[in-house]
Amino acid sequence: MGILGGGGFTLPVVSEVEVVDVSIDMTDAARSALSASMGGDEDTHVLLISAQSGGCSGYMYDMAIVEAPETSGFQIIEIDKIRVFIHNKDSVMLNGIRVDYKDSLMGGGFQIENPNASKSCGCGQSFS
């Protein structure tokens, strides 16, 4: 049968993470860079910002332009006609972030400032 096997053997799920209403801020530079990256696909594509375990500080950001996923489980924020998707499970970690864009050959690109982060690593992609 095995330690986890057998009929009728079930385990309770550890409770889901807290969900809050998300608001984010985006600088003019980030709006402009995002609009250019979208390339006119705003109707079919969205910016998806997420967080997951990783990096040297515990969690890592991810930003991607993707085809609009099923809206179930996501909060949608519209900025300059661009839809930003943030999943409910990431809402506590990403609420209040400020997205900036730095036009630099080294260390440039989109940057996230997070008021919920107690610490960020030097590369800016990992936080805790």
Added chain:
Amino acid sequence: MPPNLVDADNHSVDNMIKANIPKASIYELRSSISVLSGDGSTDHLNNILTADVSKLNNGERVDALVCDSNGRVKDVLSCFGIDGEIIILGIYENMEDTRSLITAGIPWNKNLVLYDAKDALRHCVIHGEDALELVRLLYPEVSDVPDQTFVSIGDVIVSKNSASDIGHIDILYRADDDSIERRILEKSIGVGTSDEWEAVRIRSRLPSAKEVDGTRLPSDIGLGKLVSLNKGCYPGQEIHARLDSRGSEKKHMITITSHQPIVLGKTKLEGGLTMEVTSATEYDGGHVALAVAPKEINKGAVFTLTGLEYKIG
């Protein structure tokens, strides 16, 4: 050696250090037990832990630490790969923080589920020099328990803990299965009390929640062996790599024995050294304690404080 610490190989408190340590005994422990299920569960855990669990296969075990971004130890986990799922054994008092860390970091597009198994499964340990002999007495069908694996006997899994220098074998079993209790009764094996376990744990320098409180580095509490410096990023990795490259481990965990009670907390010694007693209990008519101390304080040293005498074991 600081001025108040003297070599004392023949000192009177030696008798206590040499007191009989049980060759092996069985103890029931209250532990955090969870099960992580779903595709990508090993990769997810690998992002969090100090040792490589990315290739954890069925029947294998990996011991690792959860650390914060400052490299301080927050939990000690044992991961068992079993039929595509991972049983995660940890310190009971640190369970909520560790579970929050695991669940909060699950990617939105991964169907990973963390289950609470602390009531459905139980944990006991066989600890002592002759731990394997006691396992064989309990389970004659077990000839050996190879490192980094586990042996399944029906609903029971038996596995060696790599964090301990002394024989230390974990047994996990289902709460609805009384076969282990029947075997213990049949073989007339005594089960140690929680007080006895505390004394054995201290004498064997096994950290508990009292030492794993989020303020200490792995090497401070004898857990440096559970850190892999070449597995890639995990919280605290930068700190651990820096400590390794600079060789700047300054503290270690020591046992203290005395005929007098040993007070918890920080103690300043002559010579400017400070040690922190983290656990203390009575043992065999005397007292034993665990302390995190500078590496200058070595085994065999004796010190006196307010006229009372203590020995580093």
